[in-house]
Amino acid sequence: MASTGPTVPPLIMRILAASVAVSHRAGNIIRDILKAGDLGIVDKGKNDLQTEADRAVQRCIVATLHRHFPRVAIFGEESLDPGDRIPDDYIVKELSQDVLSHVCPDIYKNVSDDQVVIWVDPLDGTAEFTQGLLDHVTVLIGVAVNGEARGGVVYQPYYNYQSGSDAGLGRCIWGLIGLGSFGFTLKSPPANKNIITTTRSHADRIVTEAVNACEPTEIVKVGGAGHKVLLLIEGKAHAYVFASKGCKKWDTCAPEAVLHAVGGRLTDLLGNPILYHQQVQHRNAGGVLATLHNHQWFLDRIPANIKSTFVSDTASEEMVRLQQQAKASASSVPSGDTLFKEGSSVDPPEFHKTL
Numbered sequence: 001m002a003s004t005g006p007t008v009p010p011l012i013m014r015i016l017a018a019s020v021a022v023s024h025r026a027g028n029i030i031r032d033i034l035k036a037g038d039l040g041i042v043d044k045g046k047n048d049l050q051t052e053a054d055r056a057v058q059r060c061i062v063a064t065l066h067r068h069f070p071r072v073a074i075f076g077e078e079s080l081d082p083g084d085r086i087p088d089d090y091i092v093k094e095l096s097q098d099v100l101s102h103v104c105p106d107i108y109k110n111v112s113d114d115q116v117v118i119w120v121d122p123l124d125g126t127a128e129f130t131q132g133l134l135d136h137v138t139v140l141i142g143v144a145v146n147g148e149a150r151g152g153v154v155y156q157p158y159y160n161y162q163s164g165s166d167a168g169l170g171r172c173i174w175g176l177i178g179l180g181s182f183g184f185t186l187k188s189p190p191a192n193k194n195i196i197t198t199t200r201s202h203a204d205r206i207v208t209e210a211v212n213a214c215e216p217t218e219i220v221k222v223g224g225a226g227h228k229v230l231l232l233i234e235g236k237a238h239a240y241v242f243a244s245k246g247c248k249k250w251d252t253c254a255p256e257a258v259l260h261a262v263g264g265r266l267t268d269l270l271g272n273p274i275l276y277h278q279q280v281q282h283r284n285a286g287g288v289l290a291t292l293h294n295h296q297w298f299l300d301r302i303p304a305n306i307k308s309t310f311v312s313d314t315a316s317e318e319m320v321r322l323q324q325q326a327k328a329s330a331s332s333v334p335s336g337d338t339l340f341k342e343g344s345s346v347d348p349p350e351f352h353k354t355l
């Protein structure tokens with residue numbers, strides 16, 4: 001009788017195992033670049049910084065994941081020259097055995113390459129990184145299945161950096177909806193307070209107004225979407241409120257999956273899901289609201305005049321669909337798809353399957 005060799009774990013488990021493994025390498029790259037001292041900072045726009053660490057880590061993660069999963073779509077935040085040489089030691093061949101030791105939930109067993117999109121933020125919290133607020137920095141790898149955030153890795157390279165040399169530097173948190181999240185201790189926030197976390201470096205009048213409308217007893221302004229979601233799952237904040245279109249899919253995909261896997265929610269400000277399929281616009285034009293508990297209570301606090309300026313992904317896509325339908329049925333009708341085009345045109349170019 002022919003032997004049936006070792007069974008290959010399901011795709012989603014292999015992607016998470018490769019992502020966890022490469023996130024540790026990413027942490028080393030970030031720490032080495034900071035130690036070397038030349039951050040090579042450029043401003044990609046207005047208050048939108050990029051450093052050599054962002055560039056190097058994107059090369060490492062995208063090249064590694066593309067090598068393992070050549071048919072899976074990968075979007076990274078940074079726009080890089082596809083001709084860039086990638087050092088051999090940037091390709092991480094190992095898979096995390098810790099991830100593979102978990103049993104894959106049945107719902108993912110038949111997921112195939114074309115159903116998956118990976119969203120990579122090589123360094124989240126760049127502004128704070130350049131200012132030495134090192135625990136705000138995370139590396140984010142989000143795994144979407146059929147347009148929904150399902151799995152995520154949030155690696156914090158400077159976790160413990162102020163705890164003395166005995167404390168292990170860096171930690172990896174990962175999760176999969178249906179399986180759970182690992183690498184931290186889940187804690188609820190204090191019941192007698194209402195701590196709101198929000199941006200430290202991208203605030204404006206509307207961002208502040210939305211936070212104040214949530215009746216905070218305390219406001220924690222810190223960098224990074226990943227870091228703010230860590231505050232939620234470790235009981236240090238009740239809600240992450242960001243009434244801005246500045247966050248992108250790579251900022252929210254991994255944190256959303258990790259949060260959701262422990263019972264929390266991350267939606268836009270209208271309470272609608274953020275979408276993560278291949279064709280979706282990259283910016284979160286509906287803003288961001290994340291909580292571990294009482295999501296609806298916070299949604300109800302966001303003022304209607306603020307809500308009316310945000311557009312959910314579902315609504316944008318429906319609008320485009322209707323416009324395409326109208327165009328097809330009456331070619332003489334002038335096209336009016338300005339809103340979606342505006343949203344798309346401000347997105348930074350992606351590095352997608354260019355390796």
Ligand SMILES: Nc1ncnc2c1ncn2[C@@H]1O[C@H](COP(=O)(O)O)[C@@H](OP(=O)(O)O)[C@H]1O
Nearest residue numbers: 048123124125126199201202223224225246247
């Ligand atoms: N107005 C804006 N323009 C560009 N990026 C923005 C932005 N507002 C938020 N972001 C991005 O969203 C992430 C979280 O923002 P914040 O730290 O302000 O809460 C950061 O990711 P990066 O650091 O990966 O670029 C940040 O740059």
Ligand SMILES: [Mg+2]
Nearest residue numbers: 048049077126
């Ligand atoms: Mg950035």
Ligand SMILES: [Mg+2]
Nearest residue numbers: 121124125251
């Ligand atoms: Mg980011």
Ligand SMILES: [Mg+2]
Nearest residue numbers: 077121123124
């Ligand atoms: Mg980034």
